[in-house]
Amino acid sequence: MAQQEILLILLYITFFELILFLINQTExxxxxxxKIGLEISIFTILIKRRGALDLLNKVQKNRWLDILISSxxxxxxxxxILFYVGVFFVGIGYVISFIKNMFLGERGVSGAPPVAPIIPGLTIQGEDIIYLLVAIGISVVAHELGHAIAAKIDEINLKSYGAGIFLFMPLAFVEVDDNEMLKSKRKSLRILSAGVLFNMIIFAISFLLILFILNITPYLGIVQGAVIQWAEPGLPAYEAGIRPGLLITNINDSRIxxxxxxIEYRNNYFKPDENITLIIKGVYPNGTMLEAVVHKPSNLSIIGVRFDGVSIPLVNFFMGALIIPEEKGYIRLWSLEAFIRILVWLSIINISLAIINAAPLYITDGGKILSIILPKKLSDVIQILTITGFILIFSFSFFSFL
Structure with missing residues (x-):
């Protein structure tokens, strides 16, 4: 799906929200x-239900779930702790380095910032926008479901629940009876912690599934092929006739x-400052064979191609396109790749939600947990310092990104 098509879909969704908002302005x-259960505000659609899900009655007396919620x-x-380690310990050094470089007249710092913005259409492009939104939807539902299950097990009344969309970002919520919950610190801690717990569970399942798929696919005859996603016009590969979709099978005398x-061949034989001639053989999905002679001059460090696949940042790995080689051509396993992309986003979003929600930032579950276990003045001081530090680090990170 092209970037323009995805952005058009998001525009249609936003336009639909605006239409509902205008309808909602009339009595x-x-x-x-x-009457149909919708609550509308500007660019927001909520489906809200009163009371608790009947399905939750089945978990109320489950001993294993009770133990899980306690954990x-x-x-x-x-x-x-991961929030402070991952953001503050890394972030403080990053900010100090950033300021030093600014005084030296340089812009930004070397290395990745500790907090990086996810902006659909800018930092996230193409079909990954769709996978990201699906992952966010699953993640927020899991988070709120955790709160709901914990409340049901501890016999705390659920006033309402629901789901919806803000602009094009999915959301979900459960409304717990605060008066009942605050009567017991133990129940409050369990209910507040359950959202973080469920996000961590989704993260663990997603991450383990990724590792399982990566390890099992070779035994099923599935290869992570070197498939060209893009060839830059005017650069050696494009001039030699290489186009997107080509599966590279040979380079000179080496089987790829x-x-x-x-990547191993490139690291061993590509010399950025030397003239290189490569005889690249490959095949397109329809079975069309190609043999291209690529000349890379000494003034170029690349041949101008980008490979298709899935980036898995949590293990610093780029998975090649999943294919099944055939006698003529190859079969691309698009559905399996899409599933892995969703798993990747699920792992990223859920670990992020868990850590951010556990952070003591007033509006988060972690902030409420801190208010329960510590005296109010001490809790307020810690949260104010945390928020100030987080805003400072995020601002420097965002400025560096720009």
Whole structure:
């Protein structure tokens, strides 16, 4: 799906939200939307239901779930520690380095910032926007479901629940009876921690599934092929006739059976400052064979191609395109790649949600947990310092990104 098509879909969604908002401004329209269970505000659609999900009644007396929910308190504190380690310990050094370089007249610092913005259409492009939104939807539902299950197990009344969309970002919520919950610190801690716990569970499942797929696919005859995603016009590969979709099978006398083998060959034989001639053989999905002679002059360090595949940042790995080689051509496993992309985003979003929600930032679960276990004045001081530091680090990171 092209970038323009995806952005057009997001524009249609936003336009639909605006239409519902205008309908909601009339008394008859508001009554109709309320009758079908919709609550509308500017660029926001909520489907809200009163009471608790009947399905949750089945978990109320589950002993194993009760034990799991109790472990969530420990998981929440571990996530809080990860927040301070991952953001502050790394971020403080980053900010100091940033300021030093600014005084030296340079812009930015070397290395990646500790907090990087995810901006659909800018830092996230193409089909990854769709996968990201799907992952966010699953993640926020899992988070709120955790709160709901914990409340049901501890016999705390659920006033309402629902889901919706803000602009094009999915959202979900559960409304717990705060008066009942605050009567018991133990129940409050369990319910507040359950959202972080469920995000960590989704993260673990997603991450383990990625590792499982990466390890099992070779035994199923599936190869991570070196498939060209893009060739830059005017550069050696394009001038030699290489186009997107080509599966590279040979370079000179070396057999290229995977993207990993191509990278190994490149690292061993490509010399950025030397003239190089490469005889590249490959095949397109329809079976069309290609033999291209690529001349790389000494003034170029690249031949101008980008490979298709899936980036898995949590293990610093780039997975090649998943293919099944055939006698003529190859079969591309698009569905499996899409599934892996969703798993990658699920792992990233859920570990991020868990750590951010565990952080003591007033509006987060971690902030509420801190307010329960510490005296109010001490809790306020810690949260104010945390928020100030987080805003400072995020601002420097965002400035560096720009």
């Amino acid at each position: 008859s329209g508001r009554k109709f939307l309320s 969530g308190v420990l998981i929440a504190f571990i996530s809080m 059976i995977s993207l990993e083998r191509f």
